[in-house]
Amino acid sequence: MLDVENISTYYGNACALYDVSFSVTENEIVSIIGANGAGKSTLMKSVMGTVRPREGKIVYKGKDITHVQTHKIVKSGIVYVPEGRDVFTKLSVEDNLTMGAYSKPAKAKELNALHEEMYEMFPRLKERRKQMAGTLSGGEQQMLAIARGLMSKPDLIMFDEPSLGLAPIIVDEVFDRIQAINKRMGISVVLVEQNAFMALSISSRCYVLENGKVAMQGKSSELIDDETVKSAYLGM
Amino acid sequence: MKNYESLVKKIFPVFAMLLAISLFPVFLKNNYYLTIGCQAMLYCIVALGLNFIVGMSGMMTLGTGAVYGLGAYTSALLSTKLGVNPWLALIPVLVMGWLIGKGLGFPSLRVQFVYFSLVTIAFNEIVRNLLTNLEFTGSGTGVRNIPPYSIFGFEFNTQLRSYYLIFAFLVVFIIIALRIAKSKWRRAFIAVKDNPEALEVSGINVSSVKITAFTLSSIFGCVAGALYAHFNRYITPSTFTTDLSISFVVMLIIGGLGNFWGCILGAYVVAFLPQLLRSAGTSYKLIYAVLMMLAVILFPNGIMSDIRRSVGKLINNGKGFSKGGGIGENRTGN
Numbered sequence: 001m002l003d004v005e006n007i008s009t010y011y012g013n014a015c016a017l018y019d020v021s022f023s024v025t026e027n028e029i030v031s032i033i034g035a036n037g038a039g040k041s042t043l044m045k046s047v048m049g050t051v052r053p054r055e056g057k058i059v060y061k062g063k064d065i066t067h068v069q070t071h072k073i074v075k076s077g078i079v080y081v082p083e084g085r086d087v088f089t090k091l092s093v094e095d096n097l098t099m100g101a102y103s104k105p106a107k108a109k110e111l112n113a114l115h116e117e118m119y120e121m122f123p124r125l126k127e128r129r130k131q132m133a134g135t136l137s138g139g140e141q142q143m144l145a146i147a148r149g150l151m152s153k154p155d156l157i158m159f160d161e162p163s164l165g166l167a168p169i170i171v172d173e174v175f176d177r178i179q180a181i182n183k184r185m186g187i188s189v190v191l192v193e194q195n196a197f198m199a200l201s202i203s204s205r206c207y208v209l210e211n212g213k214v215a216m217q218g219k220s221s222e223l224i225d226d227e228t229v230k231s232a233y234l235g236m
Numbered sequence: 237m238k239n240y241e242s243l244v245k246k247i248f249p250v251f252a253m254l255l256a257i258s259l260f261p262v263f264l265k266n267n268y269y270l271t272i273g274c275q276a277m278l279y280c281i282v283a284l285g286l287n288f289i290v291g292m293s294g295m296m297t298l299g300t301g302a303v304y305g306l307g308a309y310t311s312a313l314l315s316t317k318l319g320v321n322p323w324l325a326l327i328p329v330l331v332m333g334w335l336i337g338k339g340l341g342f343p344s345l346r347v348q349f350v351y352f353s354l355v356t357i358a359f360n361e362i363v364r365n366l367l368t369n370l371e372f373t374g375s376g377t378g379v380r381n382i383p384p385y386s387i388f389g390f391e392f393n394t395q396l397r398s399y400y401l402i403f404a405f406l407v408v409f410i411i412i413a414l415r416i417a418k419s420k421w422r423r424a425f426i427a428v429k430d431n432p433e434a435l436e437v438s439g440i441n442v443s444s445v446k447i448t449a450f451t452l453s454s455i456f457g458c459v460a461g462a463l464y465a466h467f468n469r470y471i472t473p474s475t476f477t478t479d480l481s482i483s484f485v486v487m488l489i490i491g492g493l494g495n496f497w498g499c500i501l502g503a504y505v506v507a508f509l510p511q512l513l514r515s516a517g518t519s520y521k522l523i524y525a526v527l528m529m530l531a532v533i534l535f536p537n538g539i540m541s542d543i544r545r546s547v548g549k550l551i552n553n554g555k556g557f558s559k560g561g562g563i564g565e566n567r568t569g570n
Contacts, residue, residue: 048437074439086434088427095423102420103439145434152439 285456492538
């Protein structure tokens with residue numbers, strides 16, 4: 001459903017991505033792993049249009065979205081959950097969720113149903129619905145960022161380092177929810193991670209980014225046994 | 237039932253405040269105080285509008301004086317030169333507000349923070365200079381003999397009559413501002429200040445949110461300007477200086493940024509304080525400045541926000557858990 005074809009992205013003269021291609025098909029989890037500065041976030045931002053690729057093409061559901069405005073991309077069904085739990089700290093949990101549904105105006109009833117659906121999936125958020133998002137713990141903020149992304153009923157959701165700075169037990173919980181989103185709601189997932197082991201264990205396919213290029217790609221189950229991946233990313 | 241109760245609870249303070257404002261002339265019949273009362277209400281309207289940009293969206297604009305002035309001149313020139321009915325002239329005033337909003341909102345997409353403030357100061361100075369030097373706007377002497385508003389021959393030509401006319405407008409604008417504070421716009425405005433990048437990837441067009449904030453704000457400013465022109469009956473360009481723009485921002489800072497009650501309180505403080513300090517003679521500016529600085533030091537989040545927080549603390553004392561309301565200073569309404 002998403003095809004990124006040979007994109008190159010630059011920050012000024014610095015090349016952040018060089019000739020990168022990747023694709024996501026319906027209902028699968030694709031992971032993208034790589035070290036700091038490999039270009040993982042730039043790749044996500046290029047897809048969302050917050051950074052524009054200089055060359056190449058991004059096709060979503062048969063449509064070229066390379067030059068489409070970000071908010072229209074979201075409307076067409078791709079949602080990006082940014083790195084570092086980007087929630088609106090000065091708004092309540094409830095309002096944060098409502099903001100997620102902004103691009104698809106819903107009636108009050110539908111909106112309530114959506115809220116309830118999210119609270120069912122993330123019960124902690126329900127307890128804290130009236131609280132300012134800035135007062136939540138790191139794990140709760142990550143859950144909120146995910147739930148906010150789901151509010152617009154996307155077909156494809158992209159997570160940027162959802163495990164960043166979270167306690168191991170919370171990381172498990174986050175990955176558990178990501179799998180649930182994929183299985184129960186039938187949403188395709190792109191997972192960008194430094195935590196290579198977790199990413200490989202829940203995804204079906206994986207791309208390895210190195211210095212802005214795709215160094216390796218393949219089935220996650222095979223990459224997890226690959227010697228290079230093992231030594232470079234799994235520390236084994 | 238619970239909904240009804242909370243509604244009453246929320247509306248009651250607004251109602252009480254409006255009652256107080258409407259009874260003001262009963263106690264201070266003197267024309268001098270009535271004039272300042274009118275001024276304060278006009279300031280309230282401007283401050284309520286400005287709150288959308290400076291308070292909620294966090295963009296420091298210092299061009300509100302020019303917005304106010306353009307509203308005043310639009311209505312004044314149309315009614316004196318072309319004989320347009322002042323009520324009818326409100327339509328071009330609204331259009332003017334809309335145009336300024338689109339025009340001023342645009343640079344806010346390109347430049348940020350202090351650079352944006354500089355652009356708006358430039359805007360203010362350009363407008364003031366044009367008004368001072370164009371023959372068409374009456375140059376330095378401004379526009380005289382502006383007709384007052386009238387309904388079926390009843391002219392709003394005395395201070396008292398104008399007071400209630402402006403009061404009616406204030407009520408309308410307060411209702412609009414409170415409605416917006418309940419709508420998705422408030423959330424969007426606050427989110428623009430909080431985290432524009434996350435807003436963009438939540439599928440919201442940040443540019444259009446910013447421009448909406450500006451448009452709303454300039455419409456408030458322009459209508460207040462028009463009311464001022466027909467209340468004062470003559471206008472000169474020297475009123476609409478950067479000083480005035482700064483005063484508008486001071487109102488918000490004194491009252492509390494992003495706080496509905498703060499806007500009202502701030503407007504009244506800025507309108508009345510200089511008059512109360514008149515007796516201090518030449519040193520009044522010094523006292524005024526010191527008081528302002530003290531207010532900022534003692535109430536860093538604005539008088540209203542800090543008062544509400546300490547009241548909240550008293551109420552929550554002993555319960556041990558304060559629902560995280562501590563950082564709620566940016567909430568408007570309720």
